[in-house]
Amino acid sequence: MQPNTQVKSRAKMLNQPKAVWAVAFASIIAFMGLGLVDPILPAIAHKLNASQSDVTLLFTSYNLVMAVAMLITGVISSRLGLKGTLLLGIVIIAVFSALGGGSNGIWQLVWLRGGWGLGNALFVATALSAIVSLSRTGVAQSIILFETAIGLGISVGPLLGGELGSISWRGPFFGVASLMVIAFLFIALVMPKATPSSAAPVKKTSIMEPFRALKHRPLRIFGITALLYNFGFFTLLAYSPFHMGLEEHGLGYVFLGWGLLLAITSIFMAPKLQKRYGTVKSMCVQLTLFAATLIAMGIWTSTNEVIIVAVIAAGAFLGNNNTLITTAVMNAAPVERSTASAAYSFLRFLGAAAAPWLAGKLAEWYNPHVPFIVGGCFVLLSVIFVGMNHKHVKHVDHAEGH
Template sequence: MSSVPFHGRRAAIAFIFVTAVLDIVAMGIVIPVLPQLIEQFTGSNARAGEINGLFVALWALMQFVASPVIGSLSDRYGRRPVILLSTAGLACDYLLMALAPNLWWLALGRMIAGVTSASFTTVYAYMADITPQEGRARAYGLIGAAFSGGFVLGPLLGGVLGEISPRAPFWAAAVLSGLAFLYGLFILPESLPQERRMAFAWRRANPFGSLRLLRSHPELSGLAIVNFLLYFAHHVFSAVFVLYAGYRYGWSAWEVGVLLALVGVLDMLTQGVLVGRVVKRLGDRATMVVGLFGGALGIAVMGLAPTGMWFTLAMLPNALWGLAMPTLQSLMTQRVSESEQGQLQGTNMSVASIAGVVSPLFFGWIYAQSVGAAPALPTPGAPFLIASLVLLAAALLGWAVARQAGRHDGDGPAATTDSAAV
């Protein structure tokens, strides 16, 4: 494990939680207002859906390029400098978007945000450094809970500030990212000792070369496809949710912020409280599959919900989705060596980023075809129904991968004892 002493690990974990909350609050603040700002520039709800999907795709494209580079740099130079530089970059980027005079400047801001947000790969690698393998699902669940806590505060604050001005949330996000940088500058210890660092090589750091890691260990390729499908479905929210909620239910920025805060509360409870208990009872793999099936059910109900109340109630089964993400991360980290954790997280982020490029463009286009005077699709909930089918496919594949892993348990470098749990 890490050479960070016990008291240092406590400070490091505290920093990861605080930084995660501050960073996600900063990201969540702009969610209720960015699509509306785009709509002000375009003058069309349908057109705003397409542009917002394009912006999310640009953000993901930059993550695809930057994530393996950042992950490999953290394997070479340590986690601390990478996290600090990325956090400072986020603060500068939010200032740029607060001052953006047109869509081109907003697009540039989203691209820079994709690069700086790629530091989340290093956060997960940091936790792998300081956490034993058997505790990683719970540790990743706690990180997810911290992220969710940020999403509770962020959209609420963004909804309030958005009533003042669409630009105000961006200024607040810049301040919060700056605070995260200053906090880490004085608190964060390094987690990766010199003897466990790996030389930087472009053949591993480029986004396509990094994907070779997925073929080098049993089970990783199948889990990577599950990861791709999970993120593909998840981007339906970032691509169309705000516009959909206003179009179908007439919700304001404040109401959207409240609902996103509710999502954050449920996800925080799921990842912070349920993950550890369910994994202890069922194992990592079975917990992952249960989470994927629950998410598929919840998002299907969202697409069919005739009223805002039904949509809100659908958040309950959808919250089980939070069981899948940390257990999937845990299963993958157990299949590579300690010196490859940063590379793995960069590769995972690249896979997620590929989904992030194609998914928002796809769902933005689907949304544009399902609203307006003469929609080509029969219901504005079509994006959510399609996302539900994608998540159902992820659940079935996860179940199949779990069965195969049960037959080959012991082949990987760090096989776990819960392989037969499904």
């Protein structure tokens, strides 16, 4: 009986309107930008005469702008609607990605990546709401579909970056700009202007809504947890490429393996862990395993093979955790899902912005081992923080089915 139920559930999840698949496709392309620069970080450092800490700022500017922009996504989407906001985000990504491909200096590229982050913030904060609104399934399966798109984008991004980057470091930037044009056409032609959940007049939100949402302790707890574990996440993304001893092709394939594991666990393993052990407990276990992986990378930093295997393995822990914590956030507080997503994303991208810069500086100040160990300690701190506040978040295990 159980296998039949799972088969029917997956079949139902795949039976979606064309608009859902259009948003999912655009999400894949948007999230290519996250891992796109990984395989070309050493090449950019070499071609533009930049240090490791300078190059890691490509992640810092991107994530810092995303964090701040998350506060205005609700204001914009409540006025432009989901479709208008998605299209605006796509246009901004395409423009700044193309401009990045034509840049001639590391600081110019850093600023342009920040503009890319603005477009990504508008798109990402709205895409999940759009999929949930348009989907024929519930919130939990919509989140799995969204996380699947994220995983595919994160995995294909480095592969594309490695292939195009082997021709020129500018290639991946122009590649994403071209793909975003295709995504724009998909959304513009397929997605309806109004979603099923927007039949009633849309209430225009203010910039203060995400801050008001953070007054709800469970949402604030998960946001701070994400801020802490993103230190480890983006230390791995931004700093590990310098310690694998690989060129663009090789780095692309390593992060392809990482992204595929992230996508597979998001779809197949995370829901099983959630059902069997509960959201919060499963999340803490995955974060602990990820922290141990980072600390191992810190101990054996000079062994390329260890770094390669650890990066790929980390994809499984991150895939599970991303789905678990996103589901928890959607059920954490009695606020609009788009507002909860914006508030949570504001906090998590602050951690994602600080980590790459700090990793590069710690390596310069001390030695190459320290960034991984510090990242692992931040992830462990997130586990301790959740444990200390368990009584305030345990209700999400009972809410996940609604």
